[in-house]
Every structure is written in C-alpha cells, then in structure tokens.
Amino acid sequence: MTINCKGNLIDLSTPKVMGILNITPNSFYDGGKFQEESVVLNQVEKMLNEGATFIDIGAYSSKPNAEFVSEVEELQRILPVVQQIIKQFPEAIISIDTFRAEVAKQCVLNGAALINDISAGLLDEKMLPTIAELQVPYIMMHMKGNPQTMQAxxxxxxxxxxxxxxxxxxxxxxxxLGINDLxxxxxxxxxxxxxxxxxxxxxxDIFKQLELPLLVGISRKSMIYKALETSAQEALNGTTFLNAIALEKGANILRVHDVKEAVEGxxxxxxxxCN
Structure with missing residues (x-):
C-alpha cells in the first residue's frame, strides 16, 4: 500500500506519522504558537528529527465554529511558510490542510506533496479537478456542512x-477524474x-473495506479531554492510548501534535x- 509523493513511493503498510503545524492564530490547541519564521522552522526540524514522515500545514482553523478566513488571507499565511520549509528542508514531505482548490494548487506549485481536505471536495467544486490535474495524493475526510455549521x-x-x-x-x-492516490x-x-x-x-476496522489507506487524527481533541474532564493540554496520554487502538484497527497514518510519542507507539x- 503506497502513495507517490513527488516521485517518492511512501509505503503505508508500516504506519506513518504526520506532524501538525498550525499557523493559525486560533487553533484549539496550539493557536498562535507558530507565527514567526524561526519558530516555525524549529518546530518542523523537531518533528522531522522525531520521525514525522509528513508535515501537515494548516492556515484555516477547522475547529467547531471557527471564524471565516478569506482565500487571500489563507494564501498569505501559508505560502511563505511552505516556501521557507522547502528552502530549509527540501526533502520534507509537506501536506496542505485546505478545502480550497486554489490554495492547494499554489502550495503544490511551491513544493507541497499532498493535500488534506476536510470536505472531500464538497466545499469547492474545483478541488477534485485540481487534484486530478496536479496528480498528488489526496486525503478526503468525512464531514457534514462546514466548520461553522457541522456540530448542528x-x-x-x-x-x-x-x-x-x-x-x-x-x-x-x-x-x-483519474485521481490515483487516495x-x-x-x-x-x-x-x-x-x-x-x-x-x-x-x-x-470497517473502513478497511474501502481498500484505501486510513488516516486517524484524534490528537488532543475534545473527544478525549471532555471524556476525561481535563483539557487539550492534558490530553497527551489519552491521545496515545487511542492512537494505539487506531493502529490495532488498521490506521496507516496518525496525524498528531506530539510526534515523538506517536512514533514510539x-x-x-x-x-x-513481529512476534
């Protein structure tokens, strides 16, 4: 089970870890932490050294009731970061967390390798044709509505x-449309x-019947800290436990804030x- 990232075949039969880099000021866990160039690059270096296969960059918070961000602002936030990372870490495999086709296209043209779309193409009718044109791996997520309406x-x-x-x-x-890597x-x-x-x-494990790689992103989410009556800051242990369950049930990629712990898992x- 492989995906082609800029000519490199990534074997997902051994689970891989995707490190989260939120460059939004309002993400639920790390909003506002990664704004300055040096801080961003240090975080990317840390995640790569800890064993992240992918770095997933998001410039639009998709938490429930997240504020609207224009396409222009999303591009202004994300393109310089992609360019900086590719310049500093040319071998890094960058994933772009966006539901907008133009953002996806511009980021790929600047070195990104795959697209992570929370809407599976339903929030921008141009997304699937754009992915087909770019021929990059495409992560399609299940959601109803949009971040402003989904919880209802x-x-x-x-x-x-x-x-x-x-x-x-x-x-x-x-x-x-001819999209190969899903x-x-x-x-x-x-x-x-x-x-x-x-x-x-x-x-x-039922999702394995789709015969596609499975990504699981539960890192520090409210499903953990609300169940434990704690907070996102205290949800690493719960995240690690549920990641283990996800691996047992067939997850191929773990999308996480804490790379070291996920890689060890x-x-x-x-x-x-093996035993």
Whole structure:
C-alpha cells in the first residue's frame, strides 16, 4: 500500500506519522504558537528529527465554529511558510490542510506533496479537478456542512454505514477524474457527538473495506479531554492510548501534535506484529 509523493513511493503498510503545524492564530490547541519564521522552522526540524514522515500545514482553523478566513488571507499565511520549509528542508514531505482548490494548487506549485481536505471536495467544486490535474495524493475526510455549521448536523441513523456510503461516493468521483492516490479520514470531531466519535473508533476496522489507506487524527481533541474532564493540554496520554487502538484497527497514518510519542507507539506496535 503506497502513495507517490513527488516521485517518492511512501509505503503505508508500516504506519506513518504526520506532524501538525498550525499557523493559525486560533487553533484549539496550539493557536498562535507558530507565527514567526524561526519558530516555525524549529518546530518542523523537531518533528522531522522525531520521525514525522509528513508535515501537515494548516492556515484555516477547522475547529467547531471557527471564524471565516478569506482565500487571500489563507494564501498569505501559508505560502511563505511552505516556501521557507522547502528552502530549509527540501526533502520534507509537506501536506496542505485546505478545502480550497486554489490554495492547494499554489502550495503544490511551491513544493507541497499532498493535500488534506476536510470536505472531500464538497466545499469547492474545483478541488477534485485540481487534484486530478496536479496528480498528488489526496486525503478526503468525512464531514457534514462546514466548520461553522457541522456540530448542528451530527445526526445519523447508522453513522458508520452513512460514512461508508459518503466515502464510496467521493471515491467514485475522484476515480472518475483519474485521481490515483487516495487516503480516507473518518473526521473525528467533525459533525459528530462525543458518543458518535467513540462508535466510529470502535468500528474503525470497517473502513478497511474501502481498500484505501486510513488516516486517524484524534490528537488532543475534545473527544478525549471532555471524556476525561481535563483539557487539550492534558490530553497527551489519552491521545496515545487511542492512537494505539487506531493502529490495532488498521490506521496507516496518525496525524498528531506530539510526534515523538506517536512514533514510539508505532515502533512498539510493529514490534508486537513481529512476534
């Protein structure tokens, strides 16, 4: 199970870790921390040294009820960061967390290797054709509505069944356009209640029937700290535990704030598989 990132085949049969770099001022956990160039580059270097395969950069917070950011502002935030990272770390595999086709295109033209879209192409009709044109790996996430409306749309008769149908439809549309490398993300925390998040986690192995790599992003999310009655700052232990469950149920990529701990978890998981 491989994806092609700028000519490099990444084997996802061994799980990989994606480090999160939020360059937004208002992200739920690390908003505002990574604004200055030196701080950004130090964080990227740290994540790469700790074993991150991918660096996922986001310039538009997708937390519930996040404030709207224009396309122009998103580009102004993200392009200089992509350019700086590629200049300093030319071998880095950069993922772009955006639902806008033009942002995706400009970032890829400046060195990014894959696109991570919370809307699976439903918030910008140009996204799938753009990905087809660029021929980069594409992560499609499950969500209903948008970050401003999603939490009011968390109703399902059978959440996993409806998610499988959603992905099947989006995969069909992507394949029809000739998009080769697809990754699915169940979208923990997006248009899902606390209980629904845990139902999806419990049944995560069902998504393997899609026969695509599976990305799981639960790092320090409210599904952890609300269940534990703590905070995002205190949610690393819970994150590590649920990441282990996700690996056991077939996750191929862990998207995390804390790279070192996730990489260690993957190493131990692989050690168990070998014995």
């Amino acid at each position: 749309l968390a109703y399902y008769d059978d959440i996993v069944k409806e998610m499988i149908y959603y992905f099947s439809e989006r995969i069909f549309e992507a394949r029809k 990754i699915v993300d169940p979208g923990f925390g997006f248009a899902k209640t606390l209980e629904q998040n845990y139902e999806v986690m419990q049944k995560l 993957v190493k131990l998981f692989e050690k168990l598989k």
